[in-house]
Amino acid sequence: MQLNYVRSTSRLHLYGLLLLIRPRQWLKNAFVLAPLLFSGKFLNLGEVYAALIAALLFCIASSAAYIINDIHDIERDRRHPQKSVSRPLASGIISKLEALHLLALLYLILACAWFFVPQTVYVIAAYLMLNYAYTLVLKHQPVVDIFAIAICFVLRVYAGAVALSVPLSGWMAITTLCLALYLAAIKRRQELVHSGISGRYVLKNYSIALIDRYAQKSATGAVMFYSLFVMSQNQKMIITIPLVLFGLFRYWYIVETLDGGESPTDVLIADKQIMLIVVLWCATCLWILWPLKA
Template identity: 65%
Template sequence: MHDNVITHTVPVRLFGLLKLMRLKQWVKNGFVLAPLIFSGEFLNANAVIHALIALLLFCLGSSATYIINDLHDIEHDRRHPKKSKSRPLAAGIVSRPMALALLAILYAALLCGWFVAPQVVLVIAAYTALNIAYTFVLKHQPVIDIFTVAICFVLRVYAGAVALAVPVSAWMFVTTLCLALYLAAVKRRQELSHSGAEGRKVLQKYSVSLVDRYAEMSATGALVFYSMFVMSAKPQLILTVPLVLFGLFRYWYVVEELDGGESPTEALLADWPLLLTVVSWIAVCMWALWPGRG
């Protein structure tokens, strides 16, 4: 009965297809633009265009992986009290053929992207392969599941660097990894707190205290490595260190006191102090790295 989408109007189906692409999650792809900022090329029109193309292609690639995941998990999602209503496939708003057609369109667009930014598409191919492995196998493996999610963020940064043909500091890679591990560990913590081990199989192998320690270790690593990156490679960014520290504190407050964090994107968009911190960090980075400044 869930696949019966005939009763839905065309606008509802279109909305369902857009929701299937999880446009809100495109916020995560902002990591693609990090090399543009840190390279100081954000006033170079050609560099900006290349970075935005990489961002668009990564958004298409990430949406495609979400569709694959939802197709794979459709029966499980139908039994979930929240996902059965929020996921278009599980709710019957979008049929399998419609989802497969959208998936084909997204991959066709990425294939066209090969002729514009082949190196970026190669990174997206690696990201896609890793996500398919995650959907079918890796998300059921404790610790490996968290690291897989984190590596996807590292690939976003790498795609941005490849688009601009600029090197990326090893400090930036390890900082991104630690930050992503922090976000992934907090997500697992909140899933455990809200749904227990019923939300996903791998949660049966975690405890709140364990993922708390993972999150604390990762947050500490992110702060330390970012500070070392700033002091060794970009000393002009020293003013951003307090912002990073505040952001980590605020995010943990959102998790503990406001019960957010199960979706990092929603936590960011719903908490104005956290959103203001991120915007301020970007602004200070651009001010400090402004070409010709000083």
């Protein structure tokens, strides 16, 4: 009986550690692989390896950022009806000391990576500093909070370009920024709908109508700049534009009709149409860009 208790406690502890590093959110780090796709270097195993290492390091960095945020917000999360149960620190599954030990381990891994891929780690360091500023100050500043989230996605794409030693296309950067602004705006919108101003301090500065305008302008910019990007990259890529449009339309449908969208990663995992359109987009891009052998 005591052995079963120990096993149950160990499984709960492991589950708490997984919640702390949030592996579901690692899907966001797929943005690191965008330069690999559009540079046409995906047939070069060395380049693929470099891009995957950059993505892995970003997974470690993003988990470290989540731990910092959870430690900083632990008291606030304990008073939240949902986060007091879902967050491992707020719920008591993981102690603050254990979280600090895990954080130190993640930082140690990133520090060691500097000896092998210093340029990529410099970008990750900028990402970590921006996240630290976001946790302390920026997430409480209206508009700035949304842009801080979006810039983190641009840094992911930039890290992928740095890992491959290729220049980051300005069109790719601004497309990523607009798409990330759209997703961040929708996230704030749904938080406001579900939790009201009690969910986040910054939400008292927003209204649903205002955020809807932000989302619409960002989505328009994403489509426009993506179209300019693919036309400058390869005229055949124009056929991917309808896929992007469908993805945005479907996402907005999920927000308005199905009341989703607070977590983009949850939408990607749960909605079959969104997942299918992402797979079709990736397959179409690979098919068109395949002749561009490294």
